[in-house]
Amino acid sequence: MNTPAAPIASSSAAPAPKSDRSLIHWLLVAVAVLFSAVFLVLPLLNVFAQALAAGFGPYCHALADPDTISAIRLTLIIAAICVPLNAVFGVAASWAIAKFDFRGKPFLLSLMDLPFSISPVVAGLLFVLLFGVNGLLGRWLEVHHVKVLFALPGMVLATIFVTFPYVARELIPIMRAQGREQEEAALTLGASGWQTFWHVTLPSVKWGLFYGIVLCNARAMGEFGAVSVVSGHIAGQTDTLPLRVEKLYNEFDPVAPFAVATLLALLAVATMLLKALLEWKTRHET
Amino acid sequence: MTRSRAAAVKSFAPANPLPGFNITLGFTIVYLTLIVLIPIGALAIKTLGLSWKELWALATNDRALASYRLSLGASLAAALINALFGSLLAWVLVRHPFPGRRLLDGLIDFPFALPTAVAGLTLASLFSAHGWLGQYLTPLGIQGAFSRLGVVIALTFVGLPFSVRTIQPEIETLDPDIQEAAMCLGAGPWRRFVSVTAPALLPTVLTGFGLSFARALGEYGSIVFISGNLPFKTEIAPTLVVMRLDQFDYTGAISVALVLMIFSFALLLTLNTLQGWAAKFQEP
Numbered sequence: 001m002n003t004p005a006a007p008i009a010s011s012s013a014a015p016a017p018k019s020d021r022s023l024i025h026w027l028l029v030a031v032a033v034l035f036s037a038v039f040l041v042l043p044l045l046n047v048f049a050q051a052l053a054a055g056f057g058p059y060c061h062a063l064a065d066p067d068t069i070s071a072i073r074l075t076l077i078i079a080a081i082c083v084p085l086n087a088v089f090g091v092a093a094s095w096a097i098a099k100f101d102f103r104g105k106p107f108l109l110s111l112m113d114l115p116f117s118i119s120p121v122v123a124g125l126l127f128v129l130l131f132g133v134n135g136l137l138g139r140w141l142e143v144h145h146v147k148v149l150f151a152l153p154g155m156v157l158a159t160i161f162v163t164f165p166y167v168a169r170e171l172i173p174i175m176r177a178q179g180r181e182q183e184e185a186a187l188t189l190g191a192s193g194w195q196t197f198w199h200v201t202l203p204s205v206k207w208g209l210f211y212g213i214v215l216c217n218a219r220a221m222g223e224f225g226a227v228s229v230v231s232g233h234i235a236g237q238t239d240t241l242p243l244r245v246e247k248l249y250n251e252f253d254p255v256a257p258f259a260v261a262t263l264l265a266l267l268a269v270a271t272m273l274l275k276a277l278l279e280w281k282t283r284h285e286t
Numbered sequence: 287m288t289r290s291r292a293a294a295v296k297s298f299a300p301a302n303p304l305p306g307f308n309i310t311l312g313f314t315i316v317y318l319t320l321i322v323l324i325p326i327g328a329l330a331i332k333t334l335g336l337s338w339k340e341l342w343a344l345a346t347n348d349r350a351l352a353s354y355r356l357s358l359g360a361s362l363a364a365a366l367i368n369a370l371f372g373s374l375l376a377w378v379l380v381r382h383p384f385p386g387r388r389l390l391d392g393l394i395d396f397p398f399a400l401p402t403a404v405a406g407l408t409l410a411s412l413f414s415a416h417g418w419l420g421q422y423l424t425p426l427g428i429q430g431a432f433s434r435l436g437v438v439i440a441l442t443f444v445g446l447p448f449s450v451r452t453i454q455p456e457i458e459t460l461d462p463d464i465q466e467a468a469m470c471l472g473a474g475p476w477r478r479f480v481s482v483t484a485p486a487l488l489p490t491v492l493t494g495f496g497l498s499f500a501r502a503l504g505e506y507g508s509i510v511f512i513s514g515n516l517p518f519k520t521e522i523a524p525t526l527v528v529m530r531l532d533q534f535d536y537t538g539a540i541s542v543a544l545v546l547m548i549f550s551f552a553l554l555l556t557l558n559t560l561q562g563w564a565a566k567f568q569e570p
Contacts, residue, residue, distance in 0.1 A: 024475075025382050032378040033390070035371050038419070039443055040393045043408040044400075046418060050411055089317045096311040099304050110554075111318055117550040119504030121524040122543045125531065126325035129332045134536060136328050161321050183304055193305035222401025224507030229528060242403035242507065249407060249511060258411075261404040268399035275399075276392050 047265045051258035062248075062259035067236045071244035072263070077152070078227075078240065079220045082159045086216050090167025091209065095201075097168075098175035099183070112165045123161045124229025127154055150232030155240070158226040163219045170212030174205050207285075211278050218271040222264055333544065336537050345541035349517050350526060354545065356434060357523040361502035364441035365449075369495040372449025373487070379450075380457040398447040406511030409440055413512075432514035437522060440508040445498030452494035456487060489564035496557040503549055 052059055062068065093112070097105060115123065129135050131148040141148055148154045182204070186196040202209075224242040231238040239247060241264055248257035333341070344350065378384075379391050397405060413420045413430025423430055430436055460483070468482045506524040513520040521529070523546050530538035 028374065028378050029382055029384045032375050032382075033386075035375065036390055036393060039446065040396050042412055042418060043405065043443070044396065046408045046412050047404060050408075089314065092310040093314040093317075096307060096314055100302060100307050100311070102307075102311065108314070108318070111322055113554070114322060117500055117504070117554050119506060119524045119527075119543075119546050119550070121506045121527045122504070122546055123325075125527060125539055125543050126329050128531065129536070129540070130325050130328040132536075136331060157321070161325070164317070164321060180302070180304055187303055187305075196304075197306070218399050218401075222403070224401060224403045224510075225504075225524065228506075229531060242401050245403045245407060246510065257407055261407050264401045264404045268396060268401070268404075271399040272392055272395055275395060 044265060044269075047258055047261050051255060051262045053258075054255050058255045059259050059262075062253075062256035063263075065256070067239065068244055068256075068260055070236045071239045071241050071260070074152075074155075074237075074239065075221050075241045078156055078159050079217055081156050082163060082220045083213060083217050085160060086164045086220075087167050087209070087213050089164055090171055090212055090216075093168045094171035094175050095197075098172050099180055112168060115162050115165055120162055120223065120225030121229055124158050124226040126161070127158050127226075127230050149230055150234065150238060152238075154230040155227050155238065158230045159220050159223050162223050162226045163216050166216040166219060167209065167212035170208045170215070171205055174208040175201070178204055207278050207282050211275065214271055214274050214278075218267060221267055329540070329543075332536070333540055336540065340537055341541045341544070344535075344538040345545050349521070350523075350542055350545075352518045353521050353523040353526045353542070354549075356437065356521065357503060357546075358549070360434065360437040360441055360522070361499050363438045364445055364502045365495050365499035367438075367442045368445045368449040368498040369491055372446060372494055372498070373453055373491055375446075376450050376453040376457055380454060394447050394450050396447075397443050397445075402444060402505065402507030403511065405443055406440055406508030409443060409508065410436065410512040413439065431512055432520065434513075434520055436512040436514075437509055437520060440512045441502040441505055444505050444508060445501045448497040448501050449494040452497055453487065453490050456490040460486060489560060493557065493560050493564055496553060496560060500550060500553050500557070503546070503553070 051062075093108075096102075097108065128149060130137055131141060131154055132138050133142070135149075137148075148157075182200050183196050186200045187193075191199070221240075222242055223240075224246075227240055228243055228246070231240070231243055233239065233243060233247065235247070241260060245257045245260050245264070248260060375390075375394065379387060379394075410431045411417050413423065413436060414432075415421065415424045417431070420430060428435070430439055464482055464486075465478060468478045473481070504524060506522075506528070509515075509522050509525060513522065513525070515521055515525050515529075517526075517529075523542055527539050527542045527546070530536075530542065
């Protein structure tokens with residue numbers, strides 16, 4: 001043995017002669033860190049640096065603009081409608097899909113993958129073709145004075161289209177992995193269907209459900225393409241936060257788009273922190 | 287084991303005692319019909335009412351063709367970069383502990399959590415002539431904003447988590463015994479990587495490649511900010527859909543949207559086949 005063979009126990013790392021291994025090790029780590037610094041860290045820091053480039057005064061001034069305030073309100077309203085609806089849908093769909101066998105399940109599952117493969121712009125176009133002036137329901141809506149497109153209902157529908165699978169996709173694998181034995185035991189012991197769901201199923205999937213809701217919320221608040229197509233871009237009325245960022249950017253304002261973007265960047269940071277927390281929780285509970 | 291379990295579940299199916307099947311499935315179907323099927327039906331009905339000749343002409347005019355070329359080319363480039371660096375990042379995160387690894391692992395999800403509009407805004411500013419990176423790159427002739435390269439940069443950013451998060455679990459489950467067997471048989475590190483590790487990871491890397499490619503093809507939000515949206519030059523297909531819609535050219539918008547949908551469905555089909563292949567690869 002002229003080169004000391006790496007002990008079997010350290011099998012998690014590639015066993016190789018020591019100097020060689022540490023050189024490759026540090027080279028790989030350096031490339032990974034450099035790539036992430038350029039592509040992940042700098043973009044995040046840049047949002048805040050640009051927003052505060054002129055100091056706190058202009059930053060606060062940009063956020064206090066009435067159109068920005070109304071964009072914040074609209075974004076919150078849309079999320080407040082879409083996220084609960086999608087959460088209820090996610091729980092119902094994953095219950096049916098994970099706990100039962102039925103024909104057409106693959107079709108249902110591929111329908112739920114659709115928002116991931118259709119461009120958000122095309123999703124928006126679908127609603128324009130349905131509710132627009134020349135759309136299928138356009139004439140009827142006009143006669144009855146119902147405004148869907150370029151108004152809140154259309155934006156809510158487009159957002160739901162883009163975000164509906166997130167909760168279900170988190171829950172289905174968890175529910176499937178847990179099987180039906182626990183629920184069956186509860187039912188055998190005399191629990192009602194609701195009791196079984198509340199006291200047996202829900203507690204065991206709660207973190208997955210919570211993470212699905214967090215993800216769904218992040219996407220709902222940040223959606224751009226689909227909402228942009230159906231919003232009509234009426235300042236103070238149908239601009240969400242991401243649309244407001246675009247409008248300010250097109251006005252060549254150096255600070256304001258970044259100031260508004262910091263709110264969305266904070267949402268992203270909060271989402272990542274919640275994910276880390278949930279991973280820690282699930283690791284410590286099992 | 288999984289197979290016998292699945293068989294057991296199936297034979298048990300008629301006597302499934304859990305309640306709520308009809309109501310949950312009914313709700314799911316109604317919801318999906320309202321949100322997905324009716325809008326898609328609207329597209330189908332609208333399309334059938336149009337002249338095929340006009341649709342074809344608008345789907346294949348020079349501006350549209352240029353936009354497909356950029357969309358496909360830039361998405362391909364971004365997916366390739368993500369396959370390479372995504373594999374490297376996943377490998378380092380699993381196999382090469384270093385201080386700050388947990389932080390880096392958390393950061394991988396950042397492009398997924400960040401609204402795409404903000405991604406486009408900050409990347410455009412980073413790579414613009416006065417930006418943190420652009421001030422060094424622009425004198426070298428590398429224009430990372432308002433250019434085709436900018437489109438590739440933004441698409442790489444949004445696709446990165448899809449690649450890393452697909453490959454990472456696969457590296458975690460790689461069997462170290464096989465590596466050791468290869469080492470005992472005298473294979474050096476390079477040989478072990480080329481003939482043992484890389485073939486085992488290939489299907490998963492391809493799946494990650496496909497996922498980030500699919501994500502890139504539909505992307506719109508970040509591109510609006512970074513590309514400059516010049517027809518024939520930096521205009522991607524989703525942007526062309528919006529441009530035509532803004533001019534009330536519904537037929538034109540539908541034609542490009544249909545082409546985009548055909549691209550994504552073809553990709554989805556390929557991906558499903560790939561995943562089937564990858565699954566077969568893992569189970570002896």
